[in-house]
Amino acid sequence: MDLQNLTSFSEFLLLGLSDDLNLQPFIYGLFLFMYLVTVLGNLLIILAVSSDTLLHTPMYFFISNLSLADIGFSTTTVPKMLVNIQAHSKSITYAGCLIQISFFFLFGCLDSLLLAVMAYDRFVAICHPLHYSVIMKPRICGLLVLVSFFISLLDSQIHCLMVSQLTFCRDAEIPHFFCDVPKLRDLACSDTSANNIVIFFVGTISGFLPISGIVFSYYRIISSILRVSSSNGRYKAFSTCGSHLLVVCLFYGTGLGVYLSSAISSSPRKDEVVSVMYTVVTPMLNPFIYSLRNKDIKSALLRIISRIV
Numbered sequence: 083m084d085l086q087n088l089t090s091f092s093e094f095l096l097l098g099l100s101d102d103l104n105l106q107p108f109i110y111g112l113f114l115f116m117y118l119v120t121v122l123g124n125l126l127i128i129l130a131v132s133s134d135t136l137l138h139t140p141m142y143f144f145i146s147n148l149s150l151a152d153i154g155f156s157t158t159t160v161p162k163m164l165v166n167i168q169a170h171s172k173s174i175t176y177a178g179c180l181i182q183i184s185f186f187f188l189f190g191c192l193d194s195l196l197l198a199v200m201a202y203d204r205f206v207a208i209c210h211p212l213h214y215s216v217i218m219k220p221r222i223c224g225l226l227v228l229v230s231f232f233i234s235l236l237d238s239q240i241h242c243l244m245v246s247q248l249t250f251c252r253d254a255e256i257p258h259f260f261c262d263v264p265k266l267r268d269l270a271c272s273d274t275s276a277n278n279i280v281i282f283f284v285g286t287i288s289g290f291l292p293i294s295g296i297v298f299s300y301y302r303i304i305s306s307i308l309r310v311s312s313s314n315g316r317y318k319a320f321s322t323c324g325s326h327l328l329v330v331c332l333f334y335g336t337g338l339g340v341y342l343s344s345a346i347s348s349s350p351r352k353d354e355v356v357s358v359m360y361t362v363v364t365p366m367l368n369p370f371i372y373s374l375r376n377k378d379i380k381s382a383l384l385r386i387i388s389r390i391v
Contacts, residue, residue: 095174099259116363123368131146132146180245184239197333198291241284248267325371332368
């Protein structure tokens with residue numbers, strides 16, 4: 083089999099969601115709409131939190147950072163797909179693919195870590211309310227976000243480095259709408275055993291630690307809530323976690339669905355549908371979940387709209 087050196091390999095072909103030319107305008111319009119809603123919704127959350135002093139609290143600080151990560155997560159994949167549909171092209175350069183992989187894991191891991199940090203914030207607020215202002219100081223909150231960013235950056239660079247060590251055949255066609263690492267490993271003509279071990283090890287750590295933190299935090303939260311005597315008190319305590327818990331289920335449910343479905347049965351179309359859920363749909367729904375279930379953010383948005391009008 084004719085192999086190419088990585089330095090001479092020029093581009094991949096992203097096969098996209100469908101080969102049907104009649105469906106391309108519909109897919110383009112749908113994804114453009116979802117992307118615009120994602121960017122606009124998350125920008126409104128960031129604007130509301132930054133402009134309203136009542137929202138200058140740790141919880142809303144983390145929500146605004148999550149919104150920023152969601153914008154980056156969607157921007158990593160959707161615009162390239164829209165450009166390819168508009169230009170009737172399927173190509174992505176080798177360098178562009180590595181950049182996409184790097185930012186995909188950067189923002190994806192950052193999303194995961196921020197959700198874990200937010201779970202810790204809710205744990206402190208419910209289980210240690212008297213010490214909340216002491217534990218969750220602005221400096222500590224900023225440090226948690228900064229550490230999450232650098233861990234995500236390290237994770238993304240390891241994945242990018244592992245992919246850059248692979249050798250690919252000519253005319254490498256990726257059966258996806260973005261450069262997905264498992265698909266790239268399947269296309270590699272070189273030995274991928276070392277890459278698989280490193281990526282599995284790094285992925286397990288970067289995925290297991292946030293999930294463990296979230297599970298532990300909610301275990302302590304639920305234990306604390308169950309000790310509250312009044313049902314009204316239990317409802318008020320748990321209602322502060324409802325939005326975050328729903329976002330966690332959406333993010334990890336769809337993300338785990340991709341890898342579980344690919345492990346059980348290799349169906350490219352099924353993988354693509356689930357990937358759309360956690361790369362496009364979940365970042366689009368997050369602003370609605372936080373704004374519709376949160377009267378403080380709704381009030382801040384209404385004040386912004388009233389000032390504009």
